[in-house]
Amino acid sequence: MSVTDSGNDPSIDPADLAWVQHQLGRPPRGIVAIAARCPCGCPTVVRTRPRLPDGTPFPTSFYATCPRLTGAVSTLESSGMMREMSERIEADPVLAQAYAAAHEDYLRRRAELGDVPEIAGVSAGGMPTRVKCLHVLVAHSLAVGPGVNPLGDEALAALPQWWAGVCCRPEGSDS
DSSP, rough: OGGSSOOTTTTOHHHHHHHHHHHHHOOOOSSEEEEEOOOSSSEEEEEOSBOOSSOOOOOOOOOHHHHHHHHHHHHHHTHHHHHHHHHHHHOOOOHHHHHHHHHHHHHHHHHOOOOOGTTOOSTTTTTOOOOOHHHHHHHHHHHHHHTSSSSHHHHHSSOTTSSSSSSSOOOOOOO
């Protein structure tokens, strides 16, 4: 499968699609937009259709592609941040309400791209009641900006400058 027959929006710059393929190590599927870029200009988050070209439901509307970003987020996940955030959601009704609003925002934005009954009401990352994937929450925050997903914003603020020093291309890459 090439980047041109993967159900990607034809308006996306082919160079961006090629870069995302390089980042992922496979052809990207169902991309409708580059939703966020690293400060170095490379794609960081893509926005995807709620149903992949092969018919598979895909609830992850905002998908982090930058290997340096995903590596940094994985480090946060391994630190116990997800468990701590989930505990705070249970204990703090204001935070729980804001996180539920982030869930509704995610669902609304995905619905803009199509209706997939199999994933109705299901957002991503554990929203609205727990945190099970910081990658999704960070991608959501990067794509839509601060103030929408409080825990995505918090995780993003806890990250080091993953882009600092060199371009965010994968380690050992010549391109």
